Amino acid sequence: MAAVPGQPPPLAEVTKGCRSCGAEPEFAIPLCADCRTKLAEPPIPIGIKLAGIAIALLLLLALTRIPSSLSAAIAFERGERSEQKLQFAVAENEYQKSVLTFPRSDLAHTRLFVAAYRARDTGTARHEFEYLRGRRLDAKLIGEISAILGSRH
Amino acid sequence: MFLIPGPLIALATFPGVIVHELAHQLFCRWFRVPVLEVCYFRLDNPAGFVMHEPPRNSYHSLFISIGPFLINTMLGALIAFPAALPVIKFGEGDLLDYLLIWLGVSIAMHAIPSTGDAKSLWQSVKGPGVSSGVRFTVAPVVGIIYLAALGRFFWLDLIYGIAVAIGLPTLLVAICSTLG
Numbered sequence: 507m508a509a510v511p512g513q514p515p516p517l518a519e520v521t522k523g524c525r526s527c528g529a530e531p532e533f534a535i536p537l538c539a540d541c542r543t544k545l546a547e548p549p550i551p552i553g554i555k556l557a558g559i560a561i562a563l564l565l566l567l568a569l570t571r572i573p574s575s576l577s578a579a580i581a582f583e584r585g586e587r588s589e590q591k592l593q594f595a596v597a598e599n600e601y602q603k604s605v606l607t608f609p610r611s612d613l614a615h616t617r618l619f620v621a622a623y624r625a626r627d628t629g630t631a632r633h634e635f636e637y638l639r640g641r642r643l644d645a646k647l648i649g650e651i652s653a654i655l656g657s658r659h
Numbered sequence: 660m661f662l663i664p665g666p667l668i669a670l671a672t673f674p675g676v677i678v679h680e681l682a683h684q685l686f687c688r689w690f691r692v693p694v695l696e697v698c699y700f701r702l703d704n705p706a707g708f709v710m711h712e713p714p715r716n717s718y719h720s721l722f723i724s725i726g727p728f729l730i731n732t733m734l735g736a737l738i739a740f741p742a743a744l745p746v747i748k749f750g751e752g753d754l755l756d757y758l759l760i761w762l763g764v765s766i767a768m769h770a771i772p773s774t775g776d777a778k779s780l781w782q783s784v785k786g787p788g789v790s791s792g793v794r795f796t797v798a799p800v801v802g803i804i805y806l807a808a809l810g811r812f813f814w815l816d817l818i819y820g821i822a823v824a825i826g827l828p829t830l831l832v833a834i835c836s837t838l839g
Contacts, residue, residue: 535712537693545693545712548684554699557677561762564738568759571741576832579744583836604749611749 578607585617594625602630612638616647623654669706674762675769675820676706678734679727683709683776686726690719705773713783717793720783724776725800731770732823739763739824744832747825760824768820771811777804 537545550558585600601618608614619634638651669676677699687694687709696710714720742759746752752760783789784797807815 533712533715535693535695537712542691542693545695546691547688548694548697550681550684551699554677554681557674558681561674561678561734561738561766564759564762565734567755568738568741572737575741575744576828576835579748579828579832580836582748583832587836608745608749608751611745611751613750 574607578604582614582617585621589617589621589624592624594621595627597621598625598627598630612641612643612647615641616643616651620650620654665704666702666706669700670702672765672768672820673700673706675731675735675765675767676700678731678766679769680707680709682727682730683711683723685730686719686723687711690714690716690723692719692723705775708775713779717784717789717797720780721797721800724772724780724804727776728770728772731766735763735765735767735770735820736823736827737763738766740828743825743828747829748832763824764817764820766820767823768816770823771807771816771819772804774805774808777801777808780804 581600581603585597585604588597588600598618598621601614601621604611604614605618615634615637619631619638622630622634680697680699684694684697692714693712694709695712698708700707711723714723739760739762742752742756742763746756746760780797781801784794
């Protein structure tokens with residue numbers, strides 16, 4: 507069956523292979539080279555482009571924040587580990603880095619206070635205690651601070 | 660089992676659906692595969708789709724099918740990474756952090772290919788002229804996709820999204836802190 511002028515030939519006719527050598531057709535769907543190229547690169551709607559740009563901007567913002575967040579979190583983790591080994595001066599140093607990046611973190615301030623107190627760094631301990639005194643801490647942190655202050659001689 | 664209609668989940672996590680379909684389209688573009696129709700998002704099942712010509716190369720078919728898994732996972736992890744740490748580790752998150760976490764989880768939870776992706780992938784290798792090596796490579800992938808699709812009933816997609824967006828940064832910090 508011949509193709510209707512101006513319209514693509516029926517799919518079955520195109521896909522059954524070459525008439526002279528019987529070779530398999532190259533593509534599953536009969537498309538000319540131009541249409542194939544156009545369909546391989548379809549235009550992206552403006553709304554989707556804008557959504558993509560918004561996501562790309564947020565990704566960029568996220569990428570700029572990764573180094574500081576990562577190093578502060580690593581420092582905090584190392585601080586906890588040092589505290590467990592009773593190396594309070596090392597722990598204090600690590601917690602200082604976390605507090606520098608996350609100055610509103612009550613957890614980081616509490617850990618810094620505890621490490622500084624146990625490392626006998628009274629200046630830092632007092633400074634951190636003054637900060638924590640005005641904060642609404644959760645029961646666990648309050649308990650830890652109370653335990654330290656309660657054991658004071 | 661706590662059931663929420665699929666369209667509602669899709670609506671709440673629509674950026675992930677868009678990125679998923681864009682990833683399919685991106686891989687079609689890279690492999691010069693004609694795209695016949697694209698729906699980036701709709702309130703129906705499926706929430707989005709890309710109709711394309713069956714690729715000639717089975718590996719092209721593989722990458723078009725699993726493309727969203729690679730792109731959505733990487734993008735979700737990178738976007739949520741710096742926000743997950745202050746929120747989870749330090750309890751200090753602002754609005755932007757929560758926005759990034761929502762975006763990261765939304766994108767990562769739509770990383771899992773659909774059964775439609777698995778079906779078209781299997782179609783591409785089950786015909787004649789495909790080497791058994793390719794079939795051996797693709798068959799487990801198809802199996803895993805079907806299993807993951809089944810896991811969606813048990814919120815596997817959300818669990819995966821949270822694991823990528825929140826679990827991965829926590830794990831990386833734990834590993835990095837032991838080094839050096």
